[in-house]
Amino acid sequence: MPTDLPLVSIVMGSESDLAVMRPCADLLGTLGIPCEVRIMSAHRTPELVAEHASGAAARGLQVIVAGAGAAAALPGVVAAHTRLPVIGVPIDATALRGVDALYAIVQMPSGVPVATVGIDGAKNAAVLAARIIALSDPEIARRLDEMTQQQAENVLDSDRRVREETQ
Numbered sequence: 143m144p145t146d147l148p149l150v151s152i153v154m155g156s157e158s159d160l161a162v163m164r165p166c167a168d169l170l171g172t173l174g175i176p177c178e179v180r181i182m183s184a185h186r187t188p189e190l191v192a193e194h195a196s197g198a199a200a201r202g203l204q205v206i207v208a209g210a211g212a213a214a215a216l217p218g219v220v221a222a223h224t225r226l227p228v229i230g231v232p233i234d235a236t237a238l239r240g241v242d243a244l245y246a247i248v249q250m251p252s253g254v255p256v257a258t259v260g261i262d263g264a265k266n267a268a269v270l271a272a273r274i275i276a277l278s279d280p281e282i283a284r285r286l287d288e289m290t291q292q293q294a295e296n297v298l299d300s301d302r303r304v305r306e307e308t309q
């Protein structure tokens with residue numbers, strides 16, 4: 143069903159997270175998956191986070207990607223307020239270089255999962271979101287397969303070039 147309504151909501155705890163999270167929106171755009179980008183904080187705007195997450199499914203969103211650094215509560219709080227799949231992106235924002243956020247996001251209590259990608263792994267969050275959407279959208283599945291094929295060709299090209307340069 144063609145739609146311009148966002149299928150993925152990308153939320154992050156601070157505008158300072160935007161540079162890390164932007165590749166997620168860019169990749170979803172490349173795949174033709176409409177998304178929205180929002181700033182909201184589990185600690186600084188807790189009511190907004192609850193309202194956004196609890197209304198997300200009714201707005202037609204299919205996946206929420208939540209990026210946060212430091213004591214990164216945002217992905218878990220979002221997951222507590224929705225049954226949509228939530229993908230967490232730990233962000234390197236403090237002296238602990240993202241390990242703080244990684245532990246905070248990945249160690250969810252049983253029953254409230256957050257699918258956690260690597261530190262600053264916004265691109266993988268986009269691919270995972272696209273894979274979830276592809277379960278019910280053959281066109282997105284086709285575009286993902288094409289992207290995977292292109293990635294493989296890039297590696298083979300690099301291999302060929304390096305072998306030529308080093309022989």
Ligand code: RP5
Nearest residue numbers: 155156158210211212233235
């Ligand atoms: C977290 O604290 C945000 O997600 C951000 O990564 C970090 C620092 O936020 P700012 O102090 O830069 O706004 O809540």
